[in-house]
Amino acid sequence: MKREIGISLYPDHSDAKKDREYIQKAADLGYSRIFMSMLEVTEGKEKVAEKFKGIIGFAKAQGFETILDIAPSIFDELQISYDDLSFFAELGADGIRLDEGFDGNKESMLSFNPFGLAIELNMSNNVAYLENILSYEANRPFIYGCHNFYPQKGSALPYDFFISCSQRFKRQGIKTAAFITSHQGTLGPWDVNDGLPTLEMHRELPIDLQARHMFATGLIDCVIIGNAYASDEELEKVAVVNRYKLSLTIDFEKDTSELEKLIVADPAHFRRGDISAEAVRSTMPRVKYKNENNPPHDNQFEFQVGDVVIGNDDFGKYKNEMQIVLTPHSDPRKNLVGKIPQEEHILLEFLRPWSKFQLVSEN
Incomplete structure (x- = not known):
């Protein structure tokens, strides 16, 4: 599976102009994936749609695949249903990340949505969650996996646990993603931001070393910078990392x-x-x-x-x-x-x- 690099955006905490400038910089360097948080939306359906449609459309024009991070509360806030994902398709999203899971059959049904939206699962639990979903004959090409990130220092995954969780997805041939952290970015989903890595051991490491380590495991297909905005130097350092040969x-x-x-x-x-x-x-x-x-x-x-x-x-x-x-x-x-x-x-x-x-x- 081809390997990718990505960035993260938080439209409810950021400036649209800065978001577009960040997207353009990343696109010019070969980034191709965006993790976009919707966990904090509070402005109502019309305003949310206007804001997210604009930024996703701009990203799509630059060749990005955008996955929206959502939670059950979002559906209540926007008065939409899991049985109709048309709202996210109309925004231009390529997929939705389920911050919380269901019973397995529900995720399987979602993977057959008529809009071709990818259903991204939380990888950071070492349980048979994926196997359960696949047992319901899920639409495998539309099932992705993505680890969590952890804003609080000391709360991210230990390495051995990360490996075990990731192997569950890789064994099944599922496209995987995980987060590394910028040392310049200050934006995340919450009011605590000690960096946004998946692995605790990465929190203080140089950003390019974090990326090299992720790719070296052979378990992660897409490495995403978790916080915004990474500096120009950090974006460039990750961009030149050899994604296939250990450096x-x-x-x-x-x-x-x-x-x-x-x-x-x-x-x-x-x-x-x-x-x-x-x-x-x-x-x-x-x-x-x-x-x-x-x-x-x-x-x-x-x-x-x-x-x-x-x-x-x-x-x-x-x-x-x-x-x-x-x-x-x-x-x-x-x-x-x-x-x-x-x-x-x-x-x-x-x-x-x-x-x-x-x-x-x-x-």
């Missing part, structure tokens, strides 16, 4: 040679299939650069987890092989060329047998 940052050592930097920058790194516990081995550089000299340097100490090393001239046939250290060890036949930042060590577990990856320098 790691490397901070080069000062004595790293131009040859070693060339090896590190090679676009075709992959981990050997017959893995070792000591290091991730990328062996093709030793073939590609077998005739290039690589004098020893920075090799008289114990290498630590996340160190990037390259075989030097004393390493025989393994000269110019690149490795990422997984277990501390010493070996003077290897040169330390750089380090993966500590906060990015969460990505090392995704360097599986045959995994393709790239290293990107920020210095």
Whole structure:
């Protein structure tokens, strides 16, 4: 399934002009999904329709798919029924997210709505909710999954629980989404906004690392920035994330040679299939650069987890092989060329047998 990036909007808390400017910026960078909250509407059906139809129409013209976040109270507020979703279709929405669930059969029936609206389910509960809906022969292509976000610090999902919840949906081939948080955005649905991530471990991390981690799990198809408005820099950082190949940052050592930097920058790194516990081995550089000299340097100490090393001239046939250290060890036949930042060590577990990856320098 193709992977996407998205933004979030809160029309009842924001300015329409700023929303349009934000949508345009995101569209220009390749964003294609909008999570739009309707949980706070209080202005009556006509005003709500006018406001949301305008912003959704603008987003659609920029190529966005818009999913509206709704709750049972919205239906009472707008005097509409779950048995008739025409109101949301008339707004131009592509789907509705059910903040609260029903009995399974109801969701199944909703997935056959005549307007082709996707029915997005809450993924952040590790129960057989999805399986129950599918057992009622739901219209699978119109069933999506999306995690919650959590405005209160300390309240977001722990990693293991997130994985278990996500696997339920991925096993069934359902399109999935989750949230990362901007460190500049101040808009969300409620009056508390300590960031809006799905994962608690992401709350203080750089936004691009959050996105890389989400995609690396292989369980999330669409990564959405939960709060608005992300800064231009944040939008750009998420936009350039490789959604399919694991990307790691490397901070080069000062004595790293131009040859070693060339090896590190090679676009075709992959981990050997017959893995070792000591290091991730990328062996093709030793073939590609077998005739290039690589004098020893920075090799008289114990290498630590996340160190990037390259075989030097004393390493025989393994000269110019690149490795990422997984277990501390010493070996003077290897040169330390750089380090993966500590906060990015969460990505090392995704360097599986045959995994393709790239290293990107920020210095």
